Amino acid sequence: MALIEAEFAAENYEKVIQFADSILMDELVSNQPRLHQLRADSYYYLGDIEKSLESYFQAIHAGEQAEVRDELLLTECYSHAGFCYREMGLYQHAFPHYERSLAIAKSINTDIEIAEQYYNLGTLYQYIGDYENSIKMLDSAYQIDLARKDNVAIGFDLSLLSELKAQTGDYQEALYYAKESLDLYESGTGNANSFGTRLNLVSDRFMQLDQLDSTTYYLDQATKEFMKLDDQWRLASCWLDRARLNMKKKQFTQAIVWSQRANDFYSARSNSQFFILSNNIIAEAYMEMQLTDEAIAILEENQKQCEQLGQIKNLRKNYQLQAKVFALSGDQEQADRWTKKHQVLEDSIQSLNNLEQLNRLALQVKFDKLEQENMILTERNELAESDLSEKTNRLNLLTIGGFVTFVLLLSVFFAIRNRLKRKNQLLEEELAVLRTQIKGLLEGDASDLEVDLSKLNHCLTTPLTDREFEILRHAIGDMNNSQIAEKVFVSVNTVKYHLKNIYEKLGVSNRKQALEYVVRTN
Known part of the structure; x- marks a missing residue:
């Protein structure tokens, strides 16, 4: 066991899997839960999420049946199974695993793991748009971190709670959490970079409340901090924030100046994402000033960048702005043209999303079947502890139930497979047309960035x-x-x-x- 643990610590994950497979061939080997966990962790780090999840199921099954249960190991395995489901986009399947992990963590009273699972549940609720429950879970994690006086975790909790409150439109409460995070730094927690970031967060919250004088004050303070550190990247971000602030103040010329400054910085470093974003602000400022020709030129430049780098969502936004600027200029024919291009791209993105959902459905069927098999194995092990007659009766019932379940799952699987085939055929026909319309969209790649x-x-x-x-x-x-x-x-x-x-x-x-x-x- 010491050898496999050493290989795992050295991040030799392929060897860990080989050793674990070899050892687990002996069904009577001890430490089965840990071996399955090491195997699952290794698959996860190697990027094979499906095999990782299967191994976590095996670790959980072995851990639940062990004579001496390792509750901390089970807490981690249930939690990591939730991670796998979350990464595959099967959010509803992740919930019961996080909740089971939380229940075990509470039973052994380990505050660190309890806070971690509250955080996991909070982020999961955030993914599905349930901000009320997300805030509730994250606040529970925050209260535990507060009691533990873990100021690093507290600062992170406060920043995330501020983000969630902003997403729900509760900007006043979002500002409260942002300022609490800033106050925590001023009481002696965090580094200088963290201070500037928290100042910037407070300025964002004031901007959302349209309290522009306060926005200006905190943005100035954040800029000064990043200038002290010579942090050019965060300074460039402040320039974009200042451009947005000028747009709100209807100071369009100043907005163009700050956006262009950020634009030059990102262009020199081949950062296409923020280059396109800064161009959008410039184009919108030109539109507000009725300088449609200048706005059109900027958006044409953005269009080329998006097409070369395959940035479909940014291209969709660009088409929308192009339709708007041509309508503003009175060229309705061109406005209609760009509106249609926007709709075509919107449909193509929707088609790709539908295909992704179908693939997730197939994964869901697969892992539903796997979990059902694990449940049957668990039941069979429990039967071994009962009287012979009771064991026989229950086993017969379970076998019949398992067979019926298998038949049902098999029927569902084939039905879903046939459905996938039919939908894939329709999607392929639709995508064949769309490929012609967005030819060249996905060519090119971003350059490597050099940063400290x-x-x-x-x-x-x-x-x-x-x-x-x-x-x-x-x-x-x-x-x-x-x-x-x-x-x-x-x-x-x-x-x-x-x-x-x-x-x-x-x-x-x-x-x-x-x-x-x-x-x-x-």
């Missing part, structure tokens, strides 16, 4: 959270996973999950490559 560690978040499509940034900072130092876990008060497996998400966001596959990435950006 302090600029990392603004180089990424999906920014790192405060907790992920903290763990990355420790990981590129001389700390191993156990030391990181002790430092940030989470379990080793939770550290590994955070690292896996960090690797995906950085586009790397292990700690060494993450370090090389950060060094290279310096």
Whole structure:
């Protein structure tokens, strides 16, 4: 067991799977739950989510049947099964696993895991748009972190609660949480970069409330902090915020100046996402000033960028703005043309989304069947502890039920497969037409970005959270996973999950490559 644990610590995940498979061939081997967990974790880090989920089911089954239950292991396995379902987009299947993990964590009274599961449930509710329950779960995590005096976690909780309140339109409450997060820094928690970020968050909340003087004050303070740090990426973000502020104040010329400044910065660093965003603000400012020719030229430039980089959603937004500017200029024919192009692209995106939903349905059937099989195995093990006659009767009933369930699942599977075939045929015919209409849309790729560690978040499509940034900072130092876990008060497996998400966001596959990435950006 020590050998496989060492290989896992060294991130040799292929070897871990090979060793685990070899050892698990012996059905009487001890530590089955841990072996299945290591196997599941390894598949997860290698990117095979489906096999990872199957192995978590096996770990859960073995753990539930063990003579001496490892409750912490079961907490992690149920939680990580929820992670897998969440990554596959099967959110409703993730809920019971997170809830089971939370129940076990409460039974063993481990505050860190309890807070973690409340957080997981909160983010899951956020994904499905249930902001009320999301806020309730995240507030529960916040209260636990508050009692534990984990100021790093508290600051992250407050920022996320502010974001959720803003999403529900409760901007006053969102401002309250943002200011609480800022006050926490001023009481001695966080780094200088965190201070500027929290100032920026407060300025955003004031802007949402149209309290523009306060917006200006906090935005000025955030800008000063980033200037002290020479953090050009966050400064560029402040320039875009200032442009938005000028738009609200109807200071369109100033909005163009700040947007162009950000535009030049992003263009020099080949950051197409923010380059297109800054161009959109410039185009909208020109439209407000009735300078339609200038707006059209900007949007044509954006269109080329979107088509070269395959940014379909940005292209859809661009078509919408092009229709608007031509209508403003009085050229209704061109306005109608761009409206139709927008609708065609909208339909193509919807078709692709439908295909994705069908694929998720097939996955759901597969894992429903797998969970049912695990339930049958659990029942059979429980029967082994009962009297012989009772065991025989229950086993017969279970076998019949299992057979009926299998037949039903098989019928559902074939029905869904036939349905998928029919829908796929229709989608292929529709997509064949759409491919011609959006030919060349998906050509090209973004260039690699060179940034130092302090600029990392603004180089990424999906920014790192405060907790992920903290763990990355420790990981590129001389700390191993156990030391990181002790430092940030989470379990080793939770550290590994955070690292896996960090690797995906950085586009790397292990700690060494993450370090090389950060060094290279310096």
